[in-house]
Amino acid sequence: MSDTNDTGALVQGQARPTPREWMATLPSWWVPAVALLVLIVGTILIEWSTKGSSTFISPENLLNILRQWSFVGIIAVGMTFVIILGGIDLSVGSLVAFLGGLGILLMNHLMGQGWGELSAASVAFVVMISLGAVAGVLNGTLITRGKLAPFIATLGGLAAYRSLALALADGGEFRSASAEWFKALGTGGLAIPGTNIAPRAPEPIPLLFPWPVVIFFVLAASAWVLLNLTRYGRYVIAIGSNERAAVYSAIPVNRVKLLTYSLLGLCVGISGALLSSRMNSVSSSGTGLLYELDVIAAVVIGGTRMRGGAGTIAGTVIGVLILGVVGNMLNLLQVSVYLQGLVKGVIIIGAVLLQRAERL
Amino acid sequence: MKRLFTMLAALSLVLVLPGCKKSEEKSEAARAPTAKKLKIGISIPAADHGWAAGVGWWAKKKMAEYPDVEWVLATANEPGKQTSDIEDMMAQQVDGLVVLATESAPITPVAEKAKARGIFIVNVDRGFLKPVADVFLEGDNKAFGRKSAEFIVQKLGGKGNVVILRGIPSTVDTDRYEAAMEVFKQNPGIQVLAAQPGMWNQQKALEVMQSYLSQFQKIDAVWASDDDMALGAEKAIKEAGRQNEMWLFGGGGMKDIVKRVMDKDPLYPADITYPPAMIAASIDLAVANLRDGNEKAIADKLPAHLRIDKSQLQEKRAAGQTQRLLKLDVHLITPENAREFYFPDSVY
Numbered sequence: 001m002s003d004t005n006d007t008g009a010l011v012q013g014q015a016r017p018t019p020r021e022w023m024a025t026l027p028s029w030w031v032p033a034v035a036l037l038v039l040i041v042g043t044i045l046i047e048w049s050t051k052g053s054s055t056f057i058s059p060e061n062l063l064n065i066l067r068q069w070s071f072v073g074i075i076a077v078g079m080t081f082v083i084i085l086g087g088i089d090l091s092v093g094s095l096v097a098f099l100g101g102l103g104i105l106l107m108n109h110l111m112g113q114g115w116g117e118l119s120a121a122s123v124a125f126v127v128m129i130s131l132g133a134v135a136g137v138l139n140g141t142l143i144t145r146g147k148l149a150p151f152i153a154t155l156g157g158l159a160a161y162r163s164l165a166l167a168l169a170d171g172g173e174f175r176s177a178s179a180e181w182f183k184a185l186g187t188g189g190l191a192i193p194g195t196n197i198a199p200r201a202p203e204p205i206p207l208l209f210p211w212p213v214v215i216f217f218v219l220a221a222s223a224w225v226l227l228n229l230t231r232y233g234r235y236v237i238a239i240g241s242n243e244r245a246a247v248y249s250a251i252p253v254n255r256v257k258l259l260t261y262s263l264l265g266l267c268v269g270i271s272g273a274l275l276s277s278r279m280n281s282v283s284s285s286g287t288g289l290l291y292e293l294d295v296i297a298a299v300v301i302g303g304t305r306m307r308g309g310a311g312t313i314a315g316t317v318i319g320v321l322i323l324g325v326v327g328n329m330l331n332l333l334q335v336s337v338y339l340q341g342l343v344k345g346v347i348i349i350g351a352v353l354l355q356r357a358e359r360l
Numbered sequence: 361m362k363r364l365f366t367m368l369a370a371l372s373l374v375l376v377l378p379g380c381k382k383s384e385e386k387s388e389a390a391r392a393p394t395a396k397k398l399k400i401g402i403s404i405p406a407a408d409h410g411w412a413a414g415v416g417w418w419a420k421k422k423m424a425e426y427p428d429v430e431w432v433l434a435t436a437n438e439p440g441k442q443t444s445d446i447e448d449m450m451a452q453q454v455d456g457l458v459v460l461a462t463e464s465a466p467i468t469p470v471a472e473k474a475k476a477r478g479i480f481i482v483n484v485d486r487g488f489l490k491p492v493a494d495v496f497l498e499g500d501n502k503a504f505g506r507k508s509a510e511f512i513v514q515k516l517g518g519k520g521n522v523v524i525l526r527g528i529p530s531t532v533d534t535d536r537y538e539a540a541m542e543v544f545k546q547n548p549g550i551q552v553l554a555a556q557p558g559m560w561n562q563q564k565a566l567e568v569m570q571s572y573l574s575q576f577q578k579i580d581a582v583w584a585s586d587d588d589m590a591l592g593a594e595k596a597i598k599e600a601g602r603q604n605e606m607w608l609f610g611g612g613g614m615k616d617i618v619k620r621v622m623d624k625d626p627l628y629p630a631d632i633t634y635p636p637a638m639i640a641a642s643i644d645l646a647v648a649n650l651r652d653g654n655e656k657a658i659a660d661k662l663p664a665h666l667r668i669d670k671s672q673l674q675e676k677r678a679a680g681q682t683q684r685l686l687k688l689d690v691h692l693i694t695p696e697n698a699r700e701f702y703f704p705d706s707v708y
Contacts, residue, residue, distance in 0.1 A: 200478030281465030
């Protein structure tokens, strides 16, 4: 916490800072950033030493990682605020499946009523995203008015939304009836001119910069502004560091909490819309399963304190990238899906240990 | 100092992680690639039940038979992971893909993408929603349902009470169930008391069977539509002490069940094949098509229960041809022929 506060004074007073002082001037996300860099270099080195070339650094692979993790990343951006606030939300994964399924049902229904594909898909997207915010308001209300611990309130959501999704789909899948428009957002992207990723294909296929990645970056940038440059951001940090002090400082604690949970809900809605669009379907039992774990892991690896009061958006983005690079590396090295969880677990625990060591 | 410690710890953590993979990787690298090798990706569901474990076992066994092909194998526990797996394979520039979908709908878009890139796709067992694969090899689930139901009717002498355990909602389950119900309906002496999903899962099947046992006074036969579920149901029956009242029909050809059919266990008078080894036949098909296009050469190598009707195969694949459907016949396993379908080394 104090790292960033005393930096200015230290650097000013001395002509040549010692390495330790120089390190103190670094932003708080430097540890995960270094870890990410080492991870990337390590992966490339292993690939070169065993195969003589690297698939990892191919632009297509890097964009794959970004797209695969942008769905988690979008939620993690919202979760960063909630955790800085001193809260938690366990319902995000189930909510993704529920909202996505509902969106598909709505779109199929509208198309059955004679709506065009584009208009039905657009309405479905808008409804999914706004219902996400509504679900966030519900969580926030339970926590502020109902005085429930965030863990309990959202644990209820975890069970309830998944159950609703299962019941709506009768345990199966929600399948989109739309062929093109609904799929466009999740699978499409900005074509990068002059590229061709498939020499075998009858027609050249350009490399895409996927929409979900664009949205993830835009959201992260807006979140950075919100957290660092607005009064709301300062309130979130203040409440997270000391809620009672915040109350005495006339900060509208409940209103800030409500807003924060609904912001996260909005992010979940966006992620659910993109994910259902990408898969062109939602599986009631599999979609968003254990997302809460990945999302919280990304935030924690990024250096946000579980107790609240401190955290950065840049750290969260790096946390998402670390999880993505690790998963991709394990895939490229053909490690069994069962062991991948072990590696993820070691990284989460390691990250928290590191941050604790730093603060001692 | 603290910072230094942190940094060292961070470095060692990230270095150790990839390091432990290295030893695994070396054996692969030992067969160093010389020319441009054929590269084929295999994407299958993670082994969350016996049949899927069998798929993984047969895939690895078959991969070892083609050391000159570069294999990329990935197992996925849910469709999102499987989509990522297939994308990673595309980034690795595979020539062909063998895909057993975790679920049909979510895997269809990524399969379409692979197809558009000119990758040869063999789809196994659980189909895509669009005919995007070059070859779709599936077990004959309608025959599975029909033949197993016919056996039950015959064994009961056309009269008795049957309960049904269904699988995970999917085309595989629907085909089996509807074909069986058709047979049962043609025999008015057969009473189907109930049909509920056991999700192809032992634990779930056990719970469903427990509720059947408390609901129904007299059950003559259980159509479990899968060997894993039959084992779960059997536990419930034995716990209730009603094993002399009824018998079970599973399905799939699990080695333990085949053994019990062979040993004339009264609980398992018969079984039906639905071999996870179909993944092996698919791998053969992928290699044959990518290498010289001669599928017929592989047809003779396949064991009896994997035989594909030769008229469905062809010498060379015509360019631009749409998905071809190959059906794998199912065989009734009885004490007389069980030895033919018993693979003691297999995990399933």
